[in-house]
Amino acid sequence: MRFPLILVSPARAENVGAAARAMKTMGFSELRIVSSEAHLDAAARRVAHGATDILDNASCWETLSAALADIDFSIATTARSRAKFRYYATPQQVQTVLEEKQMWTGSAALVFGREDSGLTNEELEQVDLLTGIPMAGDYPSLNLGQAVMVYCYQLSALRRVSASVEAAANAPQLAALRQRAQSLLQRLEVAGDVKLADWLQQRLGLLEQRDTAMLHRLLHDVEKKLID
Secondary structure, three states: EEEOEEEOOOHHHHHHHHHHHHHHHOOOOEEEEOOOOOOOOOHHHHHHHOOOOHHHHOEEEEEHHHOOOOOEEEEEEOOHHHOOOEEOOHHHHHHHHHHHHHHOOOEEEEEEEOOOOEEEEEHOOOOOOOEEEOOOOOOOOOOOHHHHHHHHHHHHHHHHOOOOOOOOOOOOOHHHHHHHHHHHHHHHHOOOOHHHHHHHHHHOOOOOOOHHHHHHHHHHHHHHHHHO
């Protein structure tokens, strides 16, 4: 499974260099940069120290949506205090989710936001799952390089998981299920319940393929009953 890391508008070259170094150390190689040229700064290369090839091969994108266009499943890191009704998977839970999805998904991406303000709500809505790092309340922040290292360390186990040939890839299934669920909420006239809709969208990202297929069947039956 391809697994690029995406940095959205990083401001400090040193943070990008530290992120590249963490990636190289833990076996990740594809870096995507959105709306920034910080990785071209000499300070990034100095901090990368042995991981400059990741900086040299980094691809640049104008928007997050463009960077995610060829990605089947996406995860975004964010602070709990920056969104209201979000479900947050821990790094360990993200590993479990990706181990299952690796069996039928061709690509996944992990998105990191800006150093000072993280990701916007509009950007958070573009991903399939949100994750946060549990931290002590009296010191609730990590810099970008540290956050990348935490996730690269946790997810390095994915590089040692062999993809199964038994399950056929069906990446559009999750997107179709999200659309179907949203449509059902509208038909039931509860789409205005923001907390319910947000919870549903986030929980869908945790489903395994067989659960996704079964929920499609259930929603089909519900839709049919509503028509009847």
